[in-house]
Amino acid sequence: MFDFKFWKKVSLANATVEFYENDEYLAFDSSQCMPPEPMINARVGLNNLKPNQKLIMLNHKNPLGLLPSVKPYYDIQTTQKDGLFWLVFTKIKEHSNFDEACKDHP
Structure with a gap:
Protein backbone atom coordinates (compact mmCIF):
# COMPACT_ATOMS: atom_id res chain seq x y z
CA MET A 1 0.00 0.00 0.00
CA PHE A 2 1.24 3.48 -0.86
CA ASP A 3 1.92 5.72 2.10
CA PHE A 4 -0.17 8.89 2.01
CA LYS A 5 0.70 9.91 5.58
CA PHE A 6 1.76 13.42 4.54
CA TRP A 7 -1.37 13.95 2.44
CA LYS A 8 -4.73 15.26 3.63
CA LYS A 9 -7.40 12.56 3.99
CA VAL A 10 -10.67 13.49 2.29
CA SER A 11 -14.09 11.90 2.59
CA LEU A 12 -15.88 11.31 -0.72
CA VAL A 44 -15.78 8.96 -7.68
CA GLY A 45 -12.31 10.49 -7.82
CA LEU A 46 -12.74 11.87 -11.32
CA ASN A 47 -16.09 13.40 -10.36
CA ASN A 48 -14.46 15.14 -7.37
CA LEU A 49 -11.32 16.60 -8.90
CA LYS A 50 -10.69 20.26 -8.22
CA PRO A 51 -9.65 22.48 -11.13
CA ASN A 52 -6.11 21.61 -12.27
CA GLN A 53 -5.94 18.59 -9.96
CA LYS A 54 -4.93 15.16 -11.32
CA LEU A 55 -6.11 11.76 -10.08
CA ILE A 56 -3.67 9.03 -9.03
CA MET A 57 -5.02 5.48 -8.95
CA LEU A 58 -2.97 2.59 -7.58
CA ASN A 59 -4.31 -0.80 -8.62
CA HIS A 60 -3.21 -4.44 -8.72
CA LYS A 61 -3.84 -4.59 -12.50
CA ASN A 62 -4.47 -2.24 -15.38
CA PRO A 63 -8.20 -1.38 -15.17
CA LEU A 64 -8.99 -2.03 -18.84
CA GLY A 65 -12.77 -1.91 -18.29
CA LEU A 66 -12.56 1.64 -16.95
CA LEU A 67 -10.35 3.20 -19.58
CA PRO A 68 -12.69 3.39 -22.61
CA SER A 69 -15.33 5.36 -20.68
CA VAL A 70 -12.89 8.02 -19.41
CA LYS A 71 -10.25 8.14 -22.17
CA PRO A 72 -12.15 10.72 -24.28
CA TYR A 73 -11.86 13.16 -21.35
CA TYR A 74 -8.53 12.32 -19.71
CA ASP A 75 -4.94 11.72 -20.68
CA ILE A 76 -4.00 8.56 -18.78
CA GLN A 77 -0.37 7.78 -17.98
CA THR A 78 0.18 4.21 -16.78
CA THR A 79 3.31 2.94 -15.06
CA GLN A 80 4.09 -0.36 -13.33
CA LYS A 81 5.99 0.20 -10.11
CA ASP A 82 6.45 -1.93 -6.99
CA GLY A 83 4.08 -4.58 -8.39
CA LEU A 84 1.24 -2.07 -8.86
CA PHE A 85 -0.21 -0.13 -11.74
CA TRP A 86 0.02 3.62 -11.17
CA LEU A 87 -2.41 5.58 -13.30
CA VAL A 88 -2.42 9.37 -13.50
CA PHE A 89 -5.51 10.95 -15.03
CA THR A 90 -5.18 14.50 -16.41
CA LYS A 91 -8.32 16.23 -17.69
CA ILE A 92 -8.22 17.19 -21.37
CA LYS A 93 -11.94 17.78 -22.01
CA GLU A 94 -14.99 18.67 -19.89
CA HIS A 95 -17.57 15.99 -19.14
CA SER A 96 -20.67 15.47 -17.07
CA ASN A 97 -20.33 13.27 -14.00
CA PHE A 98 -19.51 9.62 -14.55
CA ASP A 99 -22.02 7.10 -13.22
CA GLU A 100 -20.39 6.03 -9.95
CA ALA A 101 -22.62 2.96 -9.67
CA CYS A 102 -21.21 1.84 -13.06
CA LYS A 103 -24.68 1.08 -14.39
CA ASP A 104 -23.51 2.39 -17.76
CA HIS A 105 -20.77 -0.24 -17.87
CA PRO A 106 -21.54 -3.47 -19.76
Missing part, protein backbone atom coordinates in the same frame (compact mmCIF):
# COMPACT_ATOMS: atom_id res chain seq x y z
CA ALA A 13 -19.44 10.03 -1.00
CA ASN A 14 -19.77 6.57 -2.59
CA ALA A 15 -16.04 5.78 -2.22
CA THR A 16 -15.12 2.36 -0.85
CA VAL A 17 -11.50 3.31 -0.05
CA GLU A 18 -9.78 6.27 1.57
CA PHE A 19 -8.91 9.23 -0.65
CA TYR A 20 -6.01 11.60 -0.06
CA GLU A 21 -5.05 14.89 -1.63
CA ASN A 22 -2.49 17.60 -1.92
CA ASP A 23 -2.59 20.72 -4.10
CA GLU A 24 -1.76 18.84 -7.29
CA TYR A 25 -3.31 15.39 -6.82
CA LEU A 26 -6.28 13.45 -5.51
CA ALA A 27 -5.25 9.83 -4.93
CA PHE A 28 -6.48 6.43 -3.82
CA ASP A 29 -5.18 2.88 -3.56
CA SER A 30 -7.53 0.18 -4.84
CA SER A 31 -4.88 -2.52 -5.03
CA GLN A 32 -6.66 -4.63 -2.39
CA CYS A 33 -10.13 -4.22 -3.96
CA MET A 34 -12.08 -6.58 -6.16
CA PRO A 35 -14.08 -5.43 -9.21
CA PRO A 36 -16.09 -3.28 -9.56
CA GLU A 37 -14.62 -1.27 -6.64
CA PRO A 38 -11.59 0.10 -8.55
CA MET A 39 -13.87 1.43 -11.31
CA ILE A 40 -16.32 2.88 -8.80
CA ASN A 41 -13.55 4.63 -6.88
CA ALA A 42 -11.92 5.95 -10.05
CA ARG A 43 -15.21 7.49 -11.15
Whole structure:
Protein backbone atom coordinates (compact mmCIF):
# COMPACT_ATOMS: atom_id res chain seq x y z
CA MET A 1 0.00 0.00 0.00
CA PHE A 2 1.24 3.48 -0.86
CA ASP A 3 1.92 5.72 2.10
CA PHE A 4 -0.17 8.89 2.01
CA LYS A 5 0.70 9.91 5.58
CA PHE A 6 1.76 13.42 4.54
CA TRP A 7 -1.37 13.95 2.44
CA LYS A 8 -4.73 15.26 3.63
CA LYS A 9 -7.40 12.56 3.99
CA VAL A 10 -10.67 13.49 2.29
CA SER A 11 -14.09 11.90 2.59
CA LEU A 12 -15.88 11.31 -0.72
CA ALA A 13 -19.44 10.03 -1.00
CA ASN A 14 -19.77 6.57 -2.59
CA ALA A 15 -16.04 5.78 -2.22
CA THR A 16 -15.12 2.36 -0.85
CA VAL A 17 -11.50 3.31 -0.05
CA GLU A 18 -9.78 6.27 1.57
CA PHE A 19 -8.91 9.23 -0.65
CA TYR A 20 -6.01 11.60 -0.06
CA GLU A 21 -5.05 14.89 -1.63
CA ASN A 22 -2.49 17.60 -1.92
CA ASP A 23 -2.59 20.72 -4.10
CA GLU A 24 -1.76 18.84 -7.29
CA TYR A 25 -3.31 15.39 -6.82
CA LEU A 26 -6.28 13.45 -5.51
CA ALA A 27 -5.25 9.83 -4.93
CA PHE A 28 -6.48 6.43 -3.82
CA ASP A 29 -5.18 2.88 -3.56
CA SER A 30 -7.53 0.18 -4.84
CA SER A 31 -4.88 -2.52 -5.03
CA GLN A 32 -6.66 -4.63 -2.39
CA CYS A 33 -10.13 -4.22 -3.96
CA MET A 34 -12.08 -6.58 -6.16
CA PRO A 35 -14.08 -5.43 -9.21
CA PRO A 36 -16.09 -3.28 -9.56
CA GLU A 37 -14.62 -1.27 -6.64
CA PRO A 38 -11.59 0.10 -8.55
CA MET A 39 -13.87 1.43 -11.31
CA ILE A 40 -16.32 2.88 -8.80
CA ASN A 41 -13.55 4.63 -6.88
CA ALA A 42 -11.92 5.95 -10.05
CA ARG A 43 -15.21 7.49 -11.15
CA VAL A 44 -15.78 8.96 -7.68
CA GLY A 45 -12.31 10.49 -7.82
CA LEU A 46 -12.74 11.87 -11.32
CA ASN A 47 -16.09 13.40 -10.36
CA ASN A 48 -14.46 15.14 -7.37
CA LEU A 49 -11.32 16.60 -8.90
CA LYS A 50 -10.69 20.26 -8.22
CA PRO A 51 -9.65 22.48 -11.13
CA ASN A 52 -6.11 21.61 -12.27
CA GLN A 53 -5.94 18.59 -9.96
CA LYS A 54 -4.93 15.16 -11.32
CA LEU A 55 -6.11 11.76 -10.08
CA ILE A 56 -3.67 9.03 -9.03
CA MET A 57 -5.02 5.48 -8.95
CA LEU A 58 -2.97 2.59 -7.58
CA ASN A 59 -4.31 -0.80 -8.62
CA HIS A 60 -3.21 -4.44 -8.72
CA LYS A 61 -3.84 -4.59 -12.50
CA ASN A 62 -4.47 -2.24 -15.38
CA PRO A 63 -8.20 -1.38 -15.17
CA LEU A 64 -8.99 -2.03 -18.84
CA GLY A 65 -12.77 -1.91 -18.29
CA LEU A 66 -12.56 1.64 -16.95
CA LEU A 67 -10.35 3.20 -19.58
CA PRO A 68 -12.69 3.39 -22.61
CA SER A 69 -15.33 5.36 -20.68
CA VAL A 70 -12.89 8.02 -19.41
CA LYS A 71 -10.25 8.14 -22.17
CA PRO A 72 -12.15 10.72 -24.28
CA TYR A 73 -11.86 13.16 -21.35
CA TYR A 74 -8.53 12.32 -19.71
CA ASP A 75 -4.94 11.72 -20.68
CA ILE A 76 -4.00 8.56 -18.78
CA GLN A 77 -0.37 7.78 -17.98
CA THR A 78 0.18 4.21 -16.78
CA THR A 79 3.31 2.94 -15.06
CA GLN A 80 4.09 -0.36 -13.33
CA LYS A 81 5.99 0.20 -10.11
CA ASP A 82 6.45 -1.93 -6.99
CA GLY A 83 4.08 -4.58 -8.39
CA LEU A 84 1.24 -2.07 -8.86
CA PHE A 85 -0.21 -0.13 -11.74
CA TRP A 86 0.02 3.62 -11.17
CA LEU A 87 -2.41 5.58 -13.30
CA VAL A 88 -2.42 9.37 -13.50
CA PHE A 89 -5.51 10.95 -15.03
CA THR A 90 -5.18 14.50 -16.41
CA LYS A 91 -8.32 16.23 -17.69
CA ILE A 92 -8.22 17.19 -21.37
CA LYS A 93 -11.94 17.78 -22.01
CA GLU A 94 -14.99 18.67 -19.89
CA HIS A 95 -17.57 15.99 -19.14
CA SER A 96 -20.67 15.47 -17.07
CA ASN A 97 -20.33 13.27 -14.00
CA PHE A 98 -19.51 9.62 -14.55
CA ASP A 99 -22.02 7.10 -13.22
CA GLU A 100 -20.39 6.03 -9.95
CA ALA A 101 -22.62 2.96 -9.67
CA CYS A 102 -21.21 1.84 -13.06
CA LYS A 103 -24.68 1.08 -14.39
CA ASP A 104 -23.51 2.39 -17.76
CA HIS A 105 -20.77 -0.24 -17.87
CA PRO A 106 -21.54 -3.47 -19.76
